[in-house]
Amino acid sequence: MEKKEDKLKDFLKSNNSNANSNTNSNNTNFQDNNPNNLQGRIKVDKIVADSNFTNMSMEDLPFSMFYPIGTKLFVRPLKTKEIESFSVVNENNEFDVSLKLAEVLEHAVELHFPDGSIKSGHYLFAGDKRTVLVYLSGLTIKNGPKLGILSKCTKTSCNTDLFIDLYPKNYIYPKPNEKILKYFDLSSRKFIFPLKNGDRVVMSPPTVLEEKVIQSYIFQQALSKKDVNIAFLEYYGWLNDREDITIDDCKQAEFDFSVMNKEKFMFIYDTIKMMNFEVTEVFTVCPKCSTEVSEPYRFPNGARNLFIIPNAFDEFIA
Ligand SMILES: [Zn+2]
Numbered sequence: 001m002e003k004k005e006d007k008l009k010d011f012l013k014s015n016n017s018n019a020n021s022n023t024n025s026n027n028t029n030f031q032d033n034n035p036n037n038l039q040g041r042i043k044v045d046k047i048v049a050d051s052n053f054t055n056m057s058m059e060d061l062p063f064s065m066f067y068p069i070g071t072k073l074f075v076r077p078l079k080t081k082e083i084e085s086f087s088v089v090n091e092n093n094e095f096d097v098s099l100k101l102a103e104v105l106e107h108a109v110e111l112h113f114p115d116g117s118i119k120s121g122h123y124l125f126a127g128d129k130r131t132v133l134v135y136l137s138g139l140t141i142k143n144g145p146k147l148g149i150l151s152k153c154t155k156t157s158c159n160t161d162l163f164i165d166l167y168p169k170n171y172i173y174p175k176p177n178e179k180i181l182k183y184f185d186l187s188s189r190k191f192i193f194p195l196k197n198g199d200r201v202v203m204s205p206p207t208v209l210e211e212k213v214i215q216s217y218i219f220q221q222a223l224s225k226k227d228v229n230i231a232f233l234e235y236y237g238w239l240n241d242r243e244d245i246t247i248d249d250c251k252q253a254e255f256d257f258s259v260m261n262k263e264k265f266m267f268i269y270d271t272i273k274m275m276n277f278e279v280t281e282v283f284t285v286c287p288k289c290s291t292e293v294s295e296p297y298r299f300p301n302g303a304r305n306l307f308i309i310p311n312a313f314d315e316f317i318a
Contacts, residue, residue: 006295052076053110057134059170062279063125063205066189070114077139078108082114083307091302095215101133102212108136122209127210128280133165137306153286164284164295172281172294177274199264206237210245217250232257235268
């Protein structure tokens with residue numbers, strides 16, 4: 001948690017200095033992140049039917065338990081225009097990357113819910129983003145190299161070079177904390193915790209859209225040089241109990257959070273640490289000595305190379 005806060009602080013710092021001193025037109029990155037472009041309710045009115053959509057298994061998703069049973073996931077390869085936007089992504093800016101990826105998910109992913117409604121990939125849980133993106137990458141770059149992490153067998157007498165591809169078969173799924181599991185409500189697909197003081201805490205993971213709105217709220221606060229309660233924003237994604245949130249909702253919630261009773265706050269603070277569903281490691285078995293080798297989950301060469309092959313000349317020339 002602390003590490004992420006530090007990153008956010010660094011990001012806010014660097015963008016504040018950009019806003020103060022840099023009006024250079026090459027610095028388009030902050031423009032892209034301008035919360036005014038994202039402000040308010042972001043609605044998907046209509047998703048145009050596209051025959052390129054193919055079914056992807058829900059079960060592989062680390063947060064699959066939080067979707068209504070019977071939800072189906074459809075994805076399509078990126079179009080050239082969409083790939084182009086990745087050629088200008090600022091890899092050093094985690095939030096620029098995050099916004100671009102959210103854009104991809106909005107257009108190339110459909111969720112079909114059992115009630116018949118269809119929503120864009122904005123309604124994926126944020127923790128499932130990487131899994132879907134790797135899948136999209138594979139669909140988009142059919143003839144390219146596989147996405148994966150180079151590693152070496154950890155047995156010293158073996159030391160074989162290994163390649164761990166980023167597909168769910170190689171995921172190390174974290175074990176959910178037994179203590180919280182019995183509070184998982186099967187019909188709403190959320191955690192509902194009754195407290196001794198009569199309060200109730202409802203927790204479910206943030207969606208891609210919620211994450212995006214919360215980040216936009218942070219940008220907006222940073223632009224107007226206001227303090228941002230980053231701890232709260234970490235929690236809000238999990239505490240929000242509505243489908244669509246706006247920047248105004250964030251403001252209101254930040255206030256509510258500041259006047260929340262202490263017991264409830266401490267409960268949330270402790271419980272959120274147990275909400276451990278994100279896949280952070282991948283593994284493979286060494287073909288020579290059968291040792292299991294794991295690596296931290298990361299995109300090799302950053303997010304750009306999800307959709308743009310490095311050395312495309314060599315890859316594609318006949
Ligand atoms: Zn080995």
